[in-house]
Amino acid sequence: MSHIVVIGAGQAGSSLVARLRKDGFEGEITLIGAEPVLPYQRPPLSKAYLLGEMDVERLFLRPESFYAEQNVTLKLGQRVSAIDPVAKTVTLGDEVIHYDQLALTTGSDPRRLPAAIGGDLEGVHVVRDLADVDAMAPAVTEGARALIVGGGYIGLEAAAVCAKRGVKVTLVEMAERILQRVAAPETSDYFRALHTGHGADIREGVGLAGITGEDGKVTGAVLSDGTELTVDFVVVGVGIAPSTQLAEMAGLEVENGIKTDAQGRTSDASIWAAGDCASFPFNGVRIRLESVPNAIDQAEVVAQNMLGAGKDYVAQPWFWSDQYDVKLQIAGLNTGYDQVVTRKGEGLTNSFWYYKGGQLVAVDAMNDPRAYMVGKRLIDMGKNADPTVVADPEADLKPLLKA
Known part of the structure; x- marks a missing residue:
């Protein structure tokens, strides 16, 4: 029976194994994590959890019973010391585990x-x-x-x-x-x-x-x-670096993360990567996205491709940040922008719209979910937004979606 091993029990790893079962994979699944706790969500750690507003159990992405019900073997609090791509094995302490396919969802490390x-x-x-x-x-x-x-x-x-x-x-x-x-x-x-x-x-x-x-x-x-x-x-808080040590030891190609093709496959046909640790092609360049949405979406596409879907991952970047009573929502990537248009709302409500060569590429929206929603949909659809309409706080943004 086929055995899929996933190294990295974070958002991407948990999403990947769940998708494998959802799509009908009936073989063995082993999920390995270095931390001695169930896979959990990281964003609340430095906010609600640190403030004492969230118990640790609420951080968990799925209850322990989920993994048992889905017949996923959890190996938590254990670190992989080596990957042998030729023998198709991972070494975990004194244990050597054989895989048919391997996914690296090792995340990133703080500088x-x-x-x-x-x-x-x-x-x-x-x-x-x-x-x-x-x-x-x-x-x-x-x-x-x-x-x-x-x-x-x-x-x-x-x-x-x-x-x-x-x-x-x-x-x-x-x-x-x-x-x-x-x-x-x-x-x-x-x-x-x-x-x-x-x-x-x-x-x-x-x-x-x-x-x-x-x-x-x-x-x-x-x-x-x-x-x-x-x-x-x-x-x-000086940034994070992709966790590529295991990949490098295994001889995989690394380029600002574990280098993958559009489907999430590494330089070894039996090894895949997703989440913070993976770099992939996007609009003619190679990028790496550090976000929860990317970890989930990319991991799910990789899971489908491990089962033969042959599907390219088309990223739709979005991010968020909570500071005091402000929720920042970001759509798109502002790389190379040459114009910023301000849309001023009341109080702390505000949004900044980034253009590159006259084309909308990103939006930063503070306490303005409507601006974020319209901006994200426009970017995802490849449409533009008239800067004069954007800059007018009295103008309705929704008609931009029909333009």
């Missing part, structure tokens, strides 16, 4: 600060998995002083949660502005104002020179401009 500048001190945290947040939670208390390193969405979300808990927040970003890598200056300005309005100290164009400590624990930080800060804990 950490080097030990040379104090990155190994107690009180320096990353926000990636359940253990990270459980370790950080006791420090997030009213009156504590936090340094957030990195002004991307990870850092800003951490800053928002800390500020809501009464923590005194200082955020440093080496680039000229927060969100510089991923958003237009207009979006940066919006979120800078939002955070400073909640008491956060946002410092742009300033890096971290080092973290100081006593008895192995964080006590302060020195910034690149010479400023010295007293801090109780540090949150590092």
Whole structure:
């Protein structure tokens, strides 16, 4: 009987095995995860879960009974040490498991600060998995002083949660502005104002020179401009890197992630990849998407292709971020944009529409689900949006869908 092994028990891995059973696969399925808990959703970790508004059981994507009912063998809290593509085996401790097809849904790893500048001190945290947040939670208390390193969405979300808990927040970003890598200056300005309005100290164009400590624990930080800060804990949000170590050891091609074709197949015909760890062709270039929707959609297409569907994965990128009482929804990819049109609503409602060569390519919508919905549908359909209509807050956007 055919045996499919999936390495990586996150959103993509869980979605992939569920789709295999839904589509009628009756062979063996083994899902291997390094963490000792059931597959869970990550976005609430740094928000509702850290705030104490969500129990750990509510994080789980599916109850344990689901895997038993679907005859999926779970191997949790175990790390794969090797893949042998010739023998078609994975090594798990003293156990060697044979596969007929293998899927890598290994996700990504947070970038950490080097030990040379104090990155190994107690009180320096990353926000990636359940253990990270459980370790950080006791420090997030009213009156504590936090340094957030990195002004991307990870850092800003951490800053928002800390500020809501009464923590005194200082955020440093080496680039000229927060969100510089991923958003237009207009979006940066919006979120800078939002955070400073909640008491956060946002410092742009300033890096971290080092973290100081006593008895192995964080006590302060020195910034690149010479400023010295007293801090109780540090949150590092300087990005993530695709987890490609196993793929590289197995001799698979790697290019900004595990390189796959349009169907999710790697350079080995029996090995597939999906989620944060996978790079794939998109509109003539190779990209990697770090998002829950991509992890689900790509994993489901890969599952179908493992069963012979021969279906290309056509990504429809969308993302979200929750900060304070603002929900940011992003549709499309703004790479190479040359024009930004602002649509101003009331209060915190706002949206920024990105154009490239006159064509709509992305939308950032803050507390504006209607703008997001219209923008996403236009992008998905390959349609455009008249900038003069977009810029008029009184204009109805829906007719754009029929144009």
